[in-house]
Amino acid sequence: MTLTTANKLKEYQNVVNGELVPASSGETVDSLDPATGEAWAKVPRSSLKDVDTIVASARQAFPAWAALSALERADYMRQIGDLIAEHAEEIAELEARDIGWVIRETTYGLIPVLKQIWYDAAGATAVASRGETVQMGPTSLGYTLREPLGVVLGILPWNSPLFTFTMKAAYALAAGNTVVIKPSESAAVSSLRYGELLAKVLPPGVLNVICGKGSEVGDALVSHRDINKVTLTGSGTTAQAIAKATAQHPKPLTLELGGKSPNIVFADANLEKAVDGITTNGIFTGNAGQLCVGGSRILIQRPIFDKMLTLMKEHIEKSIQLGDPMSPESTMGPIVNLSQYKQICSYIDIGLEEGEVVFGGRHGGAELLPGKPQFEGGYWVEPTLFRVESNAHRICQEEIFGPVAVVMPFDTEEEAIALANDTAFGLGAGVWTSNLDCAQRMIRNLDSGNVWVNTYRRVGVELPFGGVKDSGYGTDSILENTREKACVIEMG
CATH class of the missing domain: 3.40.605.10 (Aldehyde Dehydrogenase; Chain A, domain 1)
Known part of the structure; x- marks a missing residue:
């Protein structure tokens, strides 16, 4: 063609x-x-x-x-x-x-x-x-x-x-x-x-x-x-x-x-739905996390933090298949251009200094698609998650625009709101909870043009789409x- x-x-x-x-x-x-x-x-x-x-x-x-x-x-x-x-x-x-x-x-x-x-x-x-x-x-x-x-x-x-x-x-x-x-x-x-x-x-x-x-x-x-x-x-x-x-x-x-969107999981959430919503639908997407509302800051309530990390790793291993974008079997493609690829790789290097690798961190066609020499020169980045203890790090504040996210624990609803709003951006936010009162409070208090509860990245003609602050x-x-x-x- x-x-x-x-x-x-x-x-x-x-x-x-x-x-x-x-x-x-x-x-x-x-x-x-x-x-x-x-x-x-x-x-x-x-x-x-x-x-x-x-x-x-x-x-x-x-x-x-x-x-x-x-x-x-x-x-x-x-x-x-x-x-x-x-x-x-x-x-x-x-x-x-x-x-x-x-x-x-x-x-x-x-x-x-x-x-x-x-x-x-x-x-x-x-x-x-x-x-x-x-x-x-x-x-x-x-x-x-x-x-x-x-x-x-x-x-x-x-x-x-x-x-x-x-x-x-x-x-x-x-x-x-x-x-x-x-x-x-x-x-x-x-x-x-x-x-x-x-x-x-x-x-x-x-x-x-x-x-x-x-x-x-x-x-x-x-x-x-x-x-x-x-x-x-x-x-x-x-x-x-x-x-x-x-x-x-x-x-x-x-x-x-x-944006630098938060995806917030409370302990009472449906964890199976939340795992998919914060990983393959939130940031590790078919276009390699290159989306404006990518949920690149994953906040998880402390009682379920370790369990969610385990579930996330299992879900990524089972669901993500890097490969030829033209193949229906591939679930995640490459970075769009060389400039952005280099920028994402530089942020992974920064993340290695600022946080702890939960999974991922590799990049390059030869590394991620061995035995497929046609892709060696492509712009491939592995789904990567860093655990951090502070929201002040560069990988928490700056838009990476790729399949790279941070995860951090929180204890209370008030702490979750403070962490979520601690960014210059305000485009999207996700909330996972079975408590309707909590959901309503989060919607009111999150500085975001779009808030999704028990779903993520729902954009269409039915509702407007826009941001606040630097978004x-x-x-x-x-x-x-x-x-x-x-x-x-x-x-x-």
């Missing part, structure tokens, strides 16, 4: 005004397969000239798209949902190859969610056009209008490009905006192809995708006067750069910036992609 000849890599292109367009310079960047470390495709290295072209395309398409009725836009959203179903196998395989997320999860987890988001956006189009009326006096009528913002820029992370692409594009489009998507240059293949598919349904220029280095095109996009909103899923460093770039021309920002603010929702206009008519 990815090779046009035995030696030539397939080249993916930007999506501009409904057409596939290379970078104006003709330059490309190799996309590396994280499982092998070898190039498997080429993506554009776009320039400032390409930024102006793609923003102009979105701006030109905006008036006609915004003028459509809610029902007309809803029909486009439903068509996209149907299109994803038709191309499900290809999309799932591209995402697995592009970022190393195992195929069993991109097929059975990701694809259904993508369809659900587009169908939900179809149902939400009417919400974006509803206003309110206010009787302001015997002869005065006040009312509000909901209007689209204009051109919305979505900046994607490299760990889950298609999910974030869909969240940022679907509701912005449903509200009547046109969209420019900027994927990470290290994980752009699936987004470029996804954009190509969507452009077959949407009018030209309504949805555009541009690939290039953040320092070369990202800054130019966020500061562009014809970009009316920026929505980012990424790092705090990137968010700071965006805030500076937009200072001269302020615009709405939605920032989802990651950002705002949500990729229908109303946050609109502005409210106040109107008064004097009839006397």
Whole structure:
């Protein structure tokens, strides 16, 4: 699928005004397969000239798209949902190859969610056009209008490009905006192809995708006067750069910036459910713990601490199978890129000084996948857990963004809350208890945008998703992609 000849890599292109367009310079960047470390495709290295072209395309398409009725836009959203179903196998395989997320999860987890988001956006189009009326006096009528913002820029992370692409594009489009998507240059293949598919349904220029280095095109996009909103899923460093770039021309920002999420197990919890929720669903996931809400700080009440460690090790040994992301037997894939791989390895070295290894700690394809030389150059990290006695350590405070977690004991509910909140982040938190009163108190007292009780990482269209503190603010929702206009008519 990815090779046009035995030696030539397939080249993916930007999506501009409904057409596939290379970078104006003709330059490309190799996309590396994280499982092998070898190039498997080429993506554009776009320039400032390409930024102006793609923003102009979105701006030109905006008036006609915004003028459509809610029902007309809803029909486009439903068509996209149907299109994803038709191309499900290809999309799932591209995402697995592009970022190393195992195929069993991109097929059975990701694809259904993508369809659900587009169908939900179809149902939400009417919400974006509803206003309110206010009787302001015997002869005065006040009312509000909901209007689209204009051109919305979505900046994607490299760990889950298609999910974030869909969240940022679907509701912005449903509200009547046109969209420019900027994927990470290290994980752009699936987004470029996804954009190509969507452009077959949407009018030209309504949805555009541009690939290039953040320092070369990202800054130019966020500061562009014809970009009316920026929505980012990424790092705090990137968010700071965006805030500076937009200072001269302020615009709405939605920032989802990651976390250092606590996963808290009380002694009265269902331990079997808790073990799965804090390990394979919490941090040692199919995409190797590279998720913003990864439960990387595991807090366990002291009476069950030793038992839980034993159960966790047994569960990991039984459930985690590192291997080819394209194999349905693999349950955990590699790290997305070399830079992140090196960073995670450096944190493991730090952890060896700050804590005690409960399990894991190894890395590298030759070490973890012996007898499979094709993976020796890949970015593989073993599920790793450190026991610590203090939450002040670097591995407890800094986001590692990989399959590395810390575990520490606590005695009381008050201590659990203090430990959980002792972080700059506030994106997600898990609580495992059979005591409803305790669950309610924890929900109220945890500084987190999302709290899950007796489950973890439940994210979907039914509820908003956002953070507090250094985890950002705002949500990729229908109303946050609109502005409210106040109107008064004097009839006397």
